[in-house]
Amino acid sequence: MKLEEIFSEIRNCRKCELWKYAKQAVVGEGPENSKVMVIGEAPGAEEDKTGRPFVGRAGKLLRNALSSNSLNEVYITNVVKHRPPNNRKPKKEEIKACSEFLLTEIQTVKPKIIIALGSTACNFLTGEKKIKIAIEKNYELMGAKVLVDYHPAAVLRNPKLYKTFEKKIKEAKANL
Numbered sequence: 001m002k003l004e005e006i007f008s009e010i011r012n013c014r015k016c017e018l019w020k021y022a023k024q025a026v027v028g029e030g031p032e033n034s035k036v037m038v039i040g041e042a043p044g045a046e047e048d049k050t051g052r053p054f055v056g057r058a059g060k061l062l063r064n065a066l067s068s069n070s071l072n073e074v075y076i077t078n079v080v081k082h083r084p085p086n087n088r089k090p091k092k093e094e095i096k097a098c099s100e101f102l103l104t105e106i107q108t109v110k111p112k113i114i115i116a117l118g119s120t121a122c123n124f125l126t127g128e129k130k131i132k133i134a135i136e137k138n139y140e141l142m143g144a145k146v147l148v149d150y151h152p153a154a155v156l157r158n159p160k161l162y163k164t165f166e167k168k169i170k171e172a173k174a175n176l
C-alpha cells in the first residue's frame with residue numbers, strides 16, 4: 001500500500017471518536033523509504049492546527065536532535081492520528097482502533113530502526129509498560145530494531161532527561 005493511500009484512509013477514518021474533537025487528522029511525514037521511523041503518542045494542539053506531526057515545542061526539540069545527529073531522512077508519525085481532547089492520553093480502545101494504520105505504515109516504509117517515543121509508543125511496540133526498563137533494552141518488530149526513548153515533551157518538562165534522550169538518537173544513527 002502506498003503512503004498516500006494510507007493517509008487518505010486515515011483522513012476518512014471514523015473508527016473511534018477522536019476525529020469528532022480534532023480539527024484534522026495528522027498523518028506521517030517523511031520519505032517512504034526512510035531507514036528511521038520515529039513514533040510518538042498522538043498529535044498535540046500545534047499538530048492538530050497544522051496537520052503535521054511533531055511541530056510544537058517538543059517537535060522542535062526532536063527535529064533539532066535528529067538533524068544535529070545527521071538523521072535527516074526520517075519518517076515521523078504517531079500511534080494515534082487524531083488529537084485526543086485536552087491532550088489526554090489515548091484510551092486503549094482508541095489505540096487498538098488506530099493501530100492498523102501504524103502497522104501498515106511500518107509495513108510500507110520498512111524502516112531499519114524504529115524510535116518509540118514515550119510510554120504509549122513504548123507499550124504498543126514492545127509490550128513493556130515501564131519506559132525506564134524498556135529504554136535499557138532493544139526490541140525487534142516487523143524486521144526493525146526498536147529503540148525506546150523519552151518523549152521530547154517529557155524532556156521539556158525535565159531537562160535532565162536530555163542526555164539519555166540524545167544518547168538514543170545517537171544509538172539509532174550508529175545502528176544504520
Ligand code: SF4
Nearest residue numbers: 013015016082097098
Ligand atoms: S484516531 Fe485513528 S482510529 Fe480514531 S478516528 Fe482517527 S484515524 Fe480513526
